[in-house]
Amino acid sequence: MVSTIDRKSELIHALEDIGCRVTGPRVEIIQEISTLEGSFTAEDINTRLPALGRATIFRTIKLLQDTQKLCKTVLFDGTVRYSLDTGFHHHHLICVKCGDIKEMRSMELERVLRVAAKKIPDQVVGHSLEIYRICSNCS
Amino acid sequence: MVSTIDRKSELIHALEDIGCRVTGPRVEIIQEISTLEGSFTAEDINTRLPALGRATIFRTIKLLQDTQKLCKTVLFDGTVRYSLDTGFHHHHLICVKCGDIKEMRSMELERVLRVAAKKIPDQVVGHSLEIYRICSNCS
DNA sequence: GTGCTTGCAAAGAATTTGCATAATT
DNA sequence: AATTATGCAAATTCTTTGCAAGCAC
Numbered sequence: 527m528v529s530t531i532d533r534k535s536e537l538i539h540a541l542e543d544i545g546c547r548v549t550g551p552r553v554e555i556i557q558e559i560s561t562l563e564g565s566f567t568a569e570d571i572n573t574r575l576p577a578l579g580r581a582t583i584f585r586t587i588k589l590l591q592d593t594q595k596l597c598k599t600v601l602f603d604g605t606v607r608y609s610l611d612t613g614f615h616h617h618h619l620i621c622v623k624c625g626d627i628k629e630m631r632s633m634e635l636e637r638v639l640r641v642a643a644k645k646i647p648d649q650v651v652g653h654s655l656e657i658y659r660i661c662s663n664c665s
Numbered sequence: 666m667v668s669t670i671d672r673k674s675e676l677i678h679a680l681e682d683i684g685c686r687v688t689g690p691r692v693e694i695i696q697e698i699s700t701l702e703g704s705f706t707a708e709d710i711n712t713r714l715p716a717l718g719r720a721t722i723f724r725t726i727k728l729l730q731d732t733q734k735l736c737k738t739v740l741f742d743g744t745v746r747y748s749l750d751t752g753f754h755h756h757h758l759i760c761v762k763c764g765d766i767k768e769m770r771s772m773e774l775e776r777v778l779r780v781a782a783k784k785i786p787d788q789v790v791g792h793s794l795e796i797y798r799i800c801s802n803c804s
Numbered sequence: 805g806t807g808c809t810t811g812c813a814a815a816g817a818a819t820t821t822g823c824a825t826a827a828t829t
Numbered sequence: 830a831a832t833t834a835t836g837c838a839a840a841t842t843c844t845t846t847g848c849a850a851g852c853a854c
Contacts, residue, residue, distance in 0.1 A: 547808060547853050568843085579811040584844060600739045602793065606843085622790055630785075638777040639796075646769075648798040651761055654741065657782065658791040665788060686828050686833060707818080718836040723819060745818085 533560040540593035565609035565627035617655040623664035672699040679732035704748035704766035756794040762803035
């Protein structure tokens with residue numbers, strides 16, 4: 527299990543690595559993201575950090591996506607949510623009630639997807655798979 | 666192969682079935698959708714039928730979704746595209762260059778997905794799978 | 805000090821809604 | 830004739846941008 531502190535410094539270092547300054551607002555946003563267990567929306571951060579400008583929140587989220595540490599997911603209804611990213615290829619378990627997103631990996635699924643890709647005449651460049659569920663909090 | 670005419674009357678009947686009137690604007694929109702081979706955006710229809718109000722286009726598209734004959738897909742970049750729907754469970758083959766969407770079905774994939782779902786402790790209510798490719802027009 | 809960042813407000817883009825008018829059944 | 834549908838324009842929602850002032854390095 528990764529601690530909040532570890533996640534926080536990992537994200538801060540990731541920003542530094544792409545040449546960003548470590549500023550107060552950015553640290554505050556990273557703090558919130560690290561504390562949140564599941565996925566979140568830009569609005570979630572805005573609500574928790576009302577002193578920050580929305581633009582800063584969107585800009586920081588974008589930077590974190592650039593570091594590959596944050597993953598953007600557009601849900602079936604068009605809602606945009608973000609979740610921490612391990613950096614490995616993975617799929618999402620999405621709760622249809624609260625929108626929470628968890629990562630999921632399965633070698634078996636990947637294998638079948640590779641086989642399926644071979645049957646497609648065009649060049650396959652990737653895939654995304656979302657499994658919809660009702661999470662334990664919501665059921 | 667389904668003809669444009671068949672698709673058109675199928676969509677018109679589908680609207681009638683949910684208690685909608687068959688109006689000029691709706692028929693025009695259905696005509697365009699039936700003629701288009703792949704997927705399309707609301708803007709595509711608006712461009713082809715500039716005499717119609719945008720609101721009418723969005724409202725008609727929504728009605729067609731209600732009939733289950735039209736499928737809404739939100740792409741990785743947030744773009745919204747629509748495509749004709751067979752009504753059966755299926756997945757999407759999406760071209761990363763032009764956004765074109767084709768339906769795809771695979772018993773093998775479904776089987777593996779069912780097995781994967783059983784391993785998830787929560788109640789799984791569905792899934793969606795998109796395979797990204799470069800279509801023959803774009804490659 | 806220099807240049808990257810911030811917050812505000814304004815601009816955008818996409819979609820929805822209210823309402824008077826027009827068309828369908 | 831009774832209702833539903835349309836088109837326009839205004840309102841929404843979410844996100845981005847321009848810019849002067851404020852920080853990090």
